Amino acid sequence: xxxxxxxxxxxxxxxxxxxxxxxxxxxxxxxxxxxxxxxxxxxxxxxxxxxxxxxxxxxxxxxxxxxxxxxxxxxxxxxxxxxxxxxxxxxxxxxxxxxxxxxxxxxxxxxxxxxxxxxxxxxx
Numbered sequence: 649x650x651x652x653x654x655x656x657x658x659x660x661x662x663x664x665x666x667x668x669x670x671x672x673x674x675x676x677x678x679x680x681x682x683x684x685x686x687x688x689x690x691x692x693x694x695x696x697x698x699x700x701x702x703x704x705x706x707x708x709x710x711x712x713x714x715x716x717x718x719x720x721x722x723x724x725x726x727x728x729x730x731x732x733x734x735x736x737x738x739x740x741x742x743x744x745x746x747x748x749x750x751x752x753x754x755x756x757x758x759x760x761x762x763x764x765x766x767x768x769x770x771x772x
Contacts, residue, residue, distance in 0.1 A: 669770040672700070676758050683723040683755040684765055691723045694752045700769050702748040702756075707763035709742070715761035719754040726759055 663669050674684035674692050683691040694700045709715045718726070742763075750756060752772065756765060 673766045675764045681726050681759040683757050693755050696752050699772050700750045702767040704766040706743045707761045709761035716759045719750050719756050723755045
């Protein structure tokens, strides 16, 4: 019997690595209000029939600002209702292991700071 190939994240969460599940790292292109980008430098939108589960976030924030990360059906938009919030000033390499599900059709937007979001895109 062949063991299935799995994606293991955070040392405990495991997903089957198949055609319906992908490990994705997104990044922010600037500290202005922007959608998180894929490696091809395009806005990432959760595809129809999928959800994106954020498992790890890493941010660097400099100056007297607060970093917001939220989601919205419109790219490059502050949703107003903040999903994630960091109020750290002059933090470098701030990391959090989290579990947030973002539904299909949404963009993951951020304001202030630079960083990455890593998660699993999988079927609903």
